[in-house]
Amino acid sequence: TQLLEQSPQFLSIQEGENLTVYCNSSSVFSSLQWYRQEPxxxxxxxxxxxxxxEVKKLKRLTFQFGDARKDSSLHxxxxxxxxxxxxxxxxxxxxxxxxxxGKGTLLTVNP
Amino acid sequence: xxxxxQHPSRVICKSGTSVKIECRSLDFQATTMFWYRQFPKKxxxxxxxxxxxxxxxxxxxxxxxxxxINHASLTLSTLTVTSAHPEDSSFYICSARATGTSGGAITxxxxxxxxxxxxxx
Numbered sequence: 001t002q003l004l005e006q007s008p009q010f011l012s013i014q015e016g017e018n019l020t021v022y023c024n025s026s027s028v029f030s031s032l033q034w035y036r037q038e039p040x041x042x043x044x045x046x047x048x049x050x051x052x053x054e055v056k057k058l059k060r061l062t063f064q065f066g067d068a069r070k071d072s073s074l075h076x077x078x079x080x081x082x083x084x085x086x087x088x089x090x091x092x093x094x095x096x097x098x099x100x101x102g103k104g105t106l107l108t109v110n111p
Numbered sequence: 112x113x114x115x116x117q118h119p120s121r122v123i124c125k126s127g128t129s130v131k132i133e134c135r136s137l138d139f140q141a142t143t144m145f146w147y148r149q150f151p152k153k154x155x156x157x158x159x160x161x162x163x164x165x166x167x168x169x170x171x172x173x174x175x176x177x178x179x180i181n182h183a184s185l186t187l188s189t190l191t192v193t194s195a196h197p198e199d200s201s202f203y204i205c206s207a208r209a210t211g212t213s214g215g216a217i218t219x220x221x222x223x224x225x226x227x228x229x230x231x232x
Contacts (some may be wrong), residue, residue, distance in 0.1 A: 021226075040228065086152070102154060106152055
């Protein structure tokens with residue numbers, strides 16, 4: 001069973017601060033995805049990283065995939081209240097297409 | 112663009128009844144769909160993999176007789192919670208993996224439904 005450790009689980013910060021969310025595993029994933037979810041809605045894909053060492057930027061969000069494709073991070077610069085939500089990392093197995101989700105990071109950005 | 116629709120979005124039922132939740136891929140086909148369960152402020156827990164034309168593959172600890180899955184066509188999977196009890200109350204989410212290229216979806220792309228909130232009284 002592939003496990004993804006996501007941290008921190010809860011994060012409450014002030015507007016303008018920076019933050020980093022981590023996802024770590026002992027398993028290798030063919031790809032790793034980051035999602036954001038609002039209460040009562042399905043998760044929305046933010047980014048997919050596939051290549052070890054890959055870095056992708058989405059406005060103030062920077063996503064990195066570890067060289068060994070076992071870990072990933074999400075960095076948000078100058079967080080805004082609109083960034084508030086549940087952030088989920090999910091790793092895709094190489095043989096079965098199943099997504100293994102981390103426990104999620106509940107982010108609250110206070111104005 | 113590719114969309115996955117779940118129905119109903121909310122359902123309230125009495126204990127002991129069965130509830131069916133539909134997951135439809137709109138404008139694309141999906142031979143594989145996934146069903147997840149999510150508790151408040153928690154992550155998604157994979158329940159089962161739904162395979163078109165064959166039996167679903169359940170994750171460890173998920174009762175197959177309790178959560179019946181039928182993937183009768185390339186665009187529809189259903190999850191039936193049988194003899195529902197209050198502890199089955201949860202947010203159920205499906206995702207569909209695109210097969211072929213249509214509706215803006217590329218093979219292998221994964222799309223999530225909006226989720227279905229089940230409350231069992």
